[in-house]
Amino acid sequence: MEIEFTLNGVRKRVQVEPNELLLNVLREKLYMTGTKYGCGIGECGACTVLLDGEPVLSCLVLAADVDGREVTTIEGLARGEELDEVQKAFVEEGAVQCGFCTPGFIITAKSLLMENPNPSEEEVREYIKGNLCRCTGYMNIVKAILRAAGVIPQTP
Amino acid sequence: MAEVEKQVERLLNSKDFVVIGKGIARVDSLEAVTGRLAFTGDLLPSNVLYVRPVRSTVPHALIKDIDFSAAKNIPGIVGIYTWRDIPGINDAGSLIPDRPFLAVDKVRHYGEAMAIIAGERPEAVDEAIGLVRVEYERLPAVFDPVEAMKPDAPKVHDKGNICRHMKIRKGDVEKGFQEADVIIENTYQTEFIDSVPPEPEIGLASPDQDGGITCIGSMQNPFDVRWKVADILGLPQEKVRVIQAATGGGFGPKSDETPIDVCAYAALVAYKTGRSAVSIMTRDEAMVTQAKRHKFIIKNKTGARSDGRLVAWESTLIEDTGAYISKGHLVIVRAIFHCAGPYDIPNVKADGYCVLTNNTFAGSTRGFGAPQAFFAAERQMDELARKLGMDPFELRLKNLLRRGSKTITSAEIEDDGLAMCAEWVYNNSEWVRKRREYEEFNRKTRGPIRKGIGVAMIYHGNTLGPEGEDFAYVDVSVDKDGKVSVRTGLTDFGTGAATGLLMIVAEELGVTLDKVRMERPDTSKVQNPGPTVASRVTAIGGRAAQEAASKIREKLKGVAAEMLGCPSERVVFREGRVYDSENPENKVSFEEVVSQAYRIGLELKETGYYIAPPTKWDEETGQGKPYNQYTYGAEVAEVEVDVETGLVKVVRITCAFDVGRIVNPIGLKDVVHGGTIMGMGQAIMERFIHEDGIVLTDNFSTYWIPTAVDSPEIIYHLIESPGPAGAYGAKAMGEIPVVPPPAAISNAVAHALGVPVKQIPLTPDRVLELVKRAGET
Numbered sequence: 001m002e003i004e005f006t007l008n009g010v011r012k013r014v015q016v017e018p019n020e021l022l023l024n025v026l027r028e029k030l031y032m033t034g035t036k037y038g039c040g041i042g043e044c045g046a047c048t049v050l051l052d053g054e055p056v057l058s059c060l061v062l063a064a065d066v067d068g069r070e071v072t073t074i075e076g077l078a079r080g081e082e083l084d085e086v087q088k089a090f091v092e093e094g095a096v097q098c099g100f101c102t103p104g105f106i107i108t109a110k111s112l113l114m115e116n117p118n119p120s121e122e123e124v125r126e127y128i129k130g131n132l133c134r135c136t137g138y139m140n141i142v143k144a145i146l147r148a149a150g151v152i153p154q155t156p
Numbered sequence: 157m158a159e160v161e162k163q164v165e166r167l168l169n170s171k172d173f174v175v176i177g178k179g180i181a182r183v184d185s186l187e188a189v190t191g192r193l194a195f196t197g198d199l200l201p202s203n204v205l206y207v208r209p210v211r212s213t214v215p216h217a218l219i220k221d222i223d224f225s226a227a228k229n230i231p232g233i234v235g236i237y238t239w240r241d242i243p244g245i246n247d248a249g250s251l252i253p254d255r256p257f258l259a260v261d262k263v264r265h266y267g268e269a270m271a272i273i274a275g276e277r278p279e280a281v282d283e284a285i286g287l288v289r290v291e292y293e294r295l296p297a298v299f300d301p302v303e304a305m306k307p308d309a310p311k312v313h314d315k316g317n318i319c320r321h322m323k324i325r326k327g328d329v330e331k332g333f334q335e336a337d338v339i340i341e342n343t344y345q346t347e348f349i350d351s352v353p354p355e356p357e358i359g360l361a362s363p364d365q366d367g368g369i370t371c372i373g374s375m376q377n378p379f380d381v382r383w384k385v386a387d388i389l390g391l392p393q394e395k396v397r398v399i400q401a402a403t404g405g406g407f408g409p410k411s412d413e414t415p416i417d418v419c420a421y422a423a424l425v426a427y428k429t430g431r432s433a434v435s436i437m438t439r440d441e442a443m444v445t446q447a448k449r450h451k452f453i454i455k456n457k458t459g460a461r462s463d464g465r466l467v468a469w470e471s472t473l474i475e476d477t478g479a480y481i482s483k484g485h486l487v488i489v490r491a492i493f494h495c496a497g498p499y500d501i502p503n504v505k506a507d508g509y510c511v512l513t514n515n516t517f518a519g520s521t522r523g524f525g526a527p528q529a530f531f532a533a534e535r536q537m538d539e540l541a542r543k544l545g546m547d548p549f550e551l552r553l554k555n556l557l558r559r560g561s562k563t564i565t566s567a568e569i570e571d572d573g574l575a576m577c578a579e580w581v582y583n584n585s586e587w588v589r590k591r592r593e594y595e596e597f598n599r600k601t602r603g604p605i606r607k608g609i610g611v612a613m614i615y616h617g618n619t620l621g622p623e624g625e626d627f628a629y630v631d632v633s634v635d636k637d638g639k640v641s642v643r644t645g646l647t648d649f650g651t652g653a654a655t656g657l658l659m660i661v662a663e664e665l666g667v668t669l670d671k672v673r674m675e676r677p678d679t680s681k682v683q684n685p686g687p688t689v690a691s692r693v694t695a696i697g698g699r700a701a702q703e704a705a706s707k708i709r710e711k712l713k714g715v716a717a718e719m720l721g722c723p724s725e726r727v728v729f730r731e732g733r734v735y736d737s738e739n740p741e742n743k744v745s746f747e748e749v750v751s752q753a754y755r756i757g758l759e760l761k762e763t764g765y766y767i768a769p770p771t772k773w774d775e776e777t778g779q780g781k782p783y784n785q786y787t788y789g790a791e792v793a794e795v796e797v798d799v800e801t802g803l804v805k806v807v808r809i810t811c812a813f814d815v816g817r818i819v820n821p822i823g824l825k826d827v828v829h830g831g832t833i834m835g836m837g838q839a840i841m842e843r844f845i846h847e848d849g850i851v852l853t854d855n856f857s858t859y860w861i862p863t864a865v866d867s868p869e870i871i872y873h874l875i876e877s878p879g880p881a882g883a884y885g886a887k888a889m890g891e892i893p894v895v896p897p898p899a900a901i902s903n904a905v906a907h908a909l910g911v912p913v914k915q916i917p918l919t920p921d922r923v924l925e926l927v928k929r930a931g932e933t
Contacts, residue, residue: 033198034191036404038354039439043856046354074191087189094822097830098650099188100354100404106189129863132856134354134405135650137829138864 008076045131097135215849244390332468332503336459355404408520447519482519573814610903617783652823666729698883704764802920816887831893
């Protein structure tokens with residue numbers, strides 16, 4: 001079947017199988033490889049993308065379901081060379097280690113800040129608890145998100 | 157060389173670093189946050205074949221027959237291969253050749269690969285795998301390492317199940333126990349742990365025009381992968397090229413067997429079909445097969461004087477390495493060398509056994525046997541303190557390894573890093589006040605929460621030591637335009653090691669970090685630098701980087717001296733400027749010096765090599781000097797235990813580590829945070845379960861790792877007591893923060909509940925058991 005949707009602001013038309021997952025279509029048919037496979041069962045958050053502005057796990061979403069809708073992946077956040085505030089804060093706070101979970105975290109953080117521009121630390125932790133990271137211990141990720149929100153200044 | 161040594165000496169004694177010690181975010185983080193960091197799975201060619209193995213569903217059996225007839229007929233299946241199709245050597249053990257790449261007539265653990273199937277689409281391959289019929293003849297199996305040690309236990313391999321017996325014999329332990337006023341004896345147990353690197357194993361292989369194969373994969377050690385892939389294919393080493401792509405976490409397993417497996421599955425198919433092939437593990441496949449952290453059973457018997465002085469220590473360590481040795485024979489060495497804690501004990505006897513069972517195999521995991529050993533040793537110290545009626549911190553301070561103390565191998569300690577860590581933590585954790593307050597709280601409370609505070613101290617023998625030759629190669633070259641390239645087979649997989657090496661090169665050349673770039677590890681471009689394991693890249697690789705860069709700087713110095721008209725010993729390289737130390741206004745740019753060097757035909761390309769002094773110890777007694785230096789750590793954990801639900805909340809960790817020299821404070825922060833949380837997972841959550849050899853925990857829904865809501869407040873402090881072996885005095889640090897939390901947290905839980913803790917993880921069921929026991933006493 002053919003679906004049509006907006007991917008990072010660009011209209012895309014693509015042939016998909018009725019049982020094909022959004023994650024695989026993004027990665028294999030549209031070459032948007034920033035979104036990662038981490039567990040395949042919606043437990044790790046590495047495949048998080050925004051669907052009509054809401055965070056979804058693309059390993060659990062059928063590609064057919066995004067027909068006519070709007071998808072934002074990690075590749076859609078920066079405006080040209082200008083990084084999004086969340087991306088900038090992740091770099092500067094050392095919130096990136098191996099980098100594999102990073103796109104999922106940034107998308108989740110983006111969604112949090114759209115819902116709640118001034119989150120408390122507890123709210124940040126609660127919101128990102130569905131994203132797993134094994135390198136950082138989360139501290140720098142939490143800080144980066146609070147900083148992107150302007151809640152705390154940059155760590156010296 | 158003498159000049160290089162002199163420069164090292166100068167830098168060792170100088171605090172005036174321009175790059176070293178300044179916080180630098182990872183050099184590749186920009187790519188990561190934009191989704192452009194290229195992992196292997198992001199590089200697949202469009203016509204790639206997908207490859208996956210057929211894995212055993214039983215833990216120990218003879219393979220009587222495999223029927224592929226239905227599988228073959230699935231549309232899109234391109235090839236099915238068994239051990240008979242292997243052109244070279246059928247072995248995929250990363251060090252010890254005990255592990256068939258594809259099983260021949262027997263499987264020894266659940267999930268062992270027996271054949272591989274290649275197809276045009278992953279769905280076709282999965283469907284075909286589901287249609288393969290295997291006829292097994294079940295064999296008696298053994299899943300408990302204590303049972304496996306008995307002479308009549310089922311044999312996992314042809315020889316006995318004990319594959320290494322390590323010994324420590326120091327002083328006279330019998331005499332020591334006679335002199336003791338108190339003696340305690342306890343048995344401790346840990347479980348298998350999976351470090352679950354976020355990116356599951358993946359290997360992509362493509363045939364070269366000249367009959368060779370190029371592999372791109374997620375790994376720690378490209379040269380180990382090259383060695384085994386070439387042997388499996390029966391090709392000379394130079395016909396196989398291995399490139400490490402960005403790698404989503406390593407933690408040890410990616411230095412072991414599974415990165416070899418996926419590259420070799422893909423390479424065999426590429427070799428047979430002439431097409432590119434990729435083998436991508438699913439999460440459950442990775443969790444079943446990747447090397448685990450070993451389960452240990454440790455019996456400790458400890459004797460002390462009534463004033464707390466330790467006089468005798470006896471340990472028996474039993475390590476379950478599963479069905480293949482992997483690195484189990486080395487993990488037992490590290491475990492036994494650290495089995496009596498960081499204390500000065502005159503009489504020690506220890507026996508460590510690496511034991512085969514029919515569980516899935518265990519190998520390298522961050523900490524390499526040390527977290528298990530310190531859990532048992534440091535719990536034992538708390539039990540001893542209780543028996544003596546002493547404060548556990550005081551008991552430790554009384555016995556601490558200090559400058560001049562002798563370790564259990566009789567090696568002399570050369571610095572006071574541990575005492576400095578202990579002192580900082582003692583003062584900054586408010587140990588005395590909190591210990592008292594929490595006890596008071598627990599006596600008075602009517603609610604379900606109990607509070608506890610516990611301490612652990614560690615030392616960690618640096619880098620490889622007894623685990624192998626501790627050398628490194630790093631190449632540095634400077635282009636005409638002054639851009640610096642660093643090439644090495646040492647890898648970064650989230651550790652920050654690459655950033656550390658670049659900082660060291662920038663420091664030595666006196667250029668800013670933006671001028672220096674790291675090239676991807678590629679076996680066709682560099683020589684084998686030894687493995688990226690044992691937290692050795694910054695410390696040992698850093699020495700090689702220093703050497704390469706300083707050789708280039710010395711060459712450039714002569715050129716600059718002529719340009720500046722001053723003696724070469726006065727030439728200073730700093731932040732991209734090159735000037736006369738006596739007249740800083742007399743200066744040229746680094747680029748101008750490089751340009752002049754090229755004009756006169758100098759080659760600005762050097763290989764740096766470093767090998768740590770060899771370490772020696774006696775195989776029979778364990779006595780000697782197994783490590784060149786030690787990293788130290790002290791840690792206090794505070795917990796809240798809910799006696800109704802059994803949940804443990806780690807509230808705060810206060811810790812100090814002696815890192816020798818801070819190279820990158822941001823990198824160290826990441827390592828301290830991440831390691832601490834990973835250690836916390838081992839203490840209270842993570843439990844990899846085999847039930848009669850079958851894996852029950854093969855995804856994050858059943859195997860729980862810490863999330864953002866679980867991570868406690870972490871207060872840490874870094875001490876710089878330089879070591880003799882590492883770059884600028886740096887000590888190993890990548891693994892170390894994972895070591896103390898199991899010990900410190902379980903001591904805090906024991907304090908909160910007032911009962912001994914002998915087993916981790918402290919999952920709610922176990923905590924409720926402890927609560928029940930506390931009620932009975």
